[in-house]
Amino acid sequence: MFTGIVEEIGTVEAVRKGASSAAMRIGAKEILSDIKVGDSIAVNGICLTVTSFDGKGFWVDVMPETLSRSSIGKAARGSAVNLERAMLCGGRFGGHIVSGHIDGTGTILEVQADDNAVWYTIAAEKGVMRYIVEKGSVAIDGISLTVAKVQEERFSVSVIPHTREKTILSRKKAGDIVNLENDVIGKYVEKLLQTPDTEKKPSNISKEFLLKNGF
Missing domain, CATH: 2.40.30.20 (Elongation Factor Tu (Ef-tu); domain 3)
Structure with missing residues (x-):
């Protein structure tokens, strides 16, 4: 989970393209201070998993679904990207709830x-x-x-x-x-409001109630 507050601008240093996927190395500085393999990093808003790293950057794998849904497939060596680490519990919530799953x-x-x-x-x-x-x-x-x-x-x-x-x-x-x-x-x-009546439990909350109360 992220907040949408970008921590630094990184640089794509290498792209290894597969048949329908890719691996990417991204150069960074600030976010490397506490990085670990398996960490989630938002790269231009896309939640990607760190597969390896060193003192100057990290590698991530990019799956076919991610390539088809986002602009990351257009990134090439030298491209600048926004970077954000997953948010810490107990810190200030500066932005809004961002999952890193591109719509x-x-x-x-x-x-x-x-x-x-x-x-x-x-x-x-x-x-x-x-x-x-x-x-x-x-x-x-x-x-x-x-x-x-x-x-x-x-x-x-x-x-x-x-x-x-x-x-x-x-x-x-x-x-x-x-x-x-x-x-x-x-x-x-929206999903909850579309649930068939047969699956709904009795409730006083309706679409009209939500609209009336500012939702």
Whole structure:
């Protein structure tokens, strides 16, 4: 589990491609301080497992499902990536709940400066857009961000200078592909509301009740 607060920018140093999978070495500094084999690291928002490491980087395996669902397959030697270690229990929760399981990809349509902030407008498929709500949370390449505007097939976020400086967003431009992860709470609520009546236990909680109380 992650929070979407990126710890550092790493660099892809090697990619070994298989028939439908890949292994990748990523150079890093800050996150190596307490790294272990088997640890989960979010790489551009994708939860990947450390298979080996040394003082300058680590290796991860990338399965076919991950390649098909995310943009990681486009990463090449020299690509910059956002890195975050799994969150510690007992620490401050700076972002939102991020699982590292990508729901789909989006395409940056526009990057526009607005005084000290920068707006990113991103197009996404319907399966992702259904969970995008104004003032809700979304993870873009593993970065916890607040949705500022929503249209039928696109949404926009406004990014502060610190976030651009500490992540690879500063290198993104129109046409680039980004990984997207929706807020997991919305998906679970939808699933529960769709459960057949025969499986439901008596409850006073309804869709109308949730809407009335701000959910």
